[in-house]
Amino acid sequence: MYSGRLIKGIGGFYYVDINGEIFECKARGLFRKKKVVPVVGDYVEIDIIDKENKKGVIEKINERHNELIRPSVSNIDQAIVVFAVTQPDPHLSLLDRFLVLAESQKLNIIICLNKIDLLKEEEYREIVNIYASAGYKVILTSSKQNIGISDLREELKNKTTVFAGPSGVGKSTLLNYIHPRLKLQTGEISIKIGRGKHTTRHAELMAVEEDGWVVDTPGFSSLNMDFIHEDDLHFHFPEFVPYMDNCKFNSCKHINEPSCGVKEAVVLGEISKNRYTSYIQFIDEIRKSRRY
Structure with a gap:
């Protein structure tokens, strides 16, 4: 068997990275019987059934260090939670929900406040103070003005990072500036509803420089607290x-x-x-x- 990492799952097919080669795999039926579903970020063992066309079968899912519920990813070192200071306006209760989820999984957490070029500093300083006082590292960014991009890039090195936040806050745009070869699809804000349009359709693990991995996740708008006592x-x-x-x-x-x-x-x-x-x-x- 060959060891690799599951980087994407779509429609019952799982894509596993083995030393830079991507194999399309199905999961053995025994996982369904055990009610175990492979998730992005899993370290897996596969049998290669067609090397030329890069086809395989997932035989084993190694023990997970942790697992997030939404987005559904495993073996994460840290979370970078991205919110815009405007367009869309920040929903701080939603930010707090994701922080609770990340804290429950004992992740290192960084808050990224994006689109700071659209407001004066005094208009978003209170948000920075709230979360810096709570003990979180806060990075201020603007892709248009190249502010904070190098700081974000540095945080991604040698770690598996879930890059999450609501739709329209600029997650994919930031990742494209950090690593242009990713070429992630980006979207605009809906003027009618004041929210972003979903451009990321599924969670996917992407290799970045210096042994780093990033999960760009679909935007989320709600997160229940029923997983916490x-x-x-x-x-x-x-x-x-x-x-x-x-x-x-x-x-x-x-x-x-x-x-x-x-x-x-x-x-x-x-x-x-x-x-x-x-x-x-x-x-x-x-x-x-x-x-x-």
């Missing part, structure tokens, strides 16, 4: 953690309890009210989902 949620807001020792109760949910260190930090401005509002919203969603 409410007792764990506060750990996925890293800025909460230093204040949790100041809570009177070990089981504090930071909502209605007295003497709560997290709530006190919000009042003092040490934790963003926007982030705390997202936390309360997510707790409510998790509790409602448990009732059904």
Whole structure:
């Protein structure tokens, strides 16, 4: 058997990179019986059944280090979450949702705020401050003005990175500037609805310089919280953690309890009210989902 990495899956066909050669593969029926579905990013073992036409069969899926739910990818080192400062306007609750997902998988997380050429700095500085104060690295970019492109390129080296964010924020355009040979399709913002049009149709793993891999993913507009237990949620807001020792109760949910260190930090401005509002919203969603 040959070892490789699954880089794309479409319509029951899986494309596996083996030392730079791409083989089109089907998966053995035993995976269906075990209810295991190969996903982009999997390290796999294949039998080559037609070397000339590069056809094979996936025989084994090696153990995954981690797996994201949406986008569905595995064995990721880090997430670069891309949002535009405008066109479309940033949906911070959606950003917080993806951060929770990435935190739950123990990924290194970088936030990329794109299209900064369209606004004055004072118009987006508050967003930068919210997430920098929460402990996240924030990179500001503009492909039109070549701002931040080299910083992004540096972050991709020697890592497998999921490049994610809503449609229309410029993910594919940024990747094209970082690595022009990728030639990813890009789209425009719909004037009528104020959102981006989907240009990435499926998750795909792409090789970049210096042993790096990037997953350009379809844009997403919603992400349910039902994969997180409410007792764990506060750990996925890293800025909460230093204040949790100041809570009177070990089981504090930071909502209605007295003497709560997290709530006190919000009042003092040490934790963003926007982030705390997202936390309360997510707790409510998790509790409602448990009732059904």
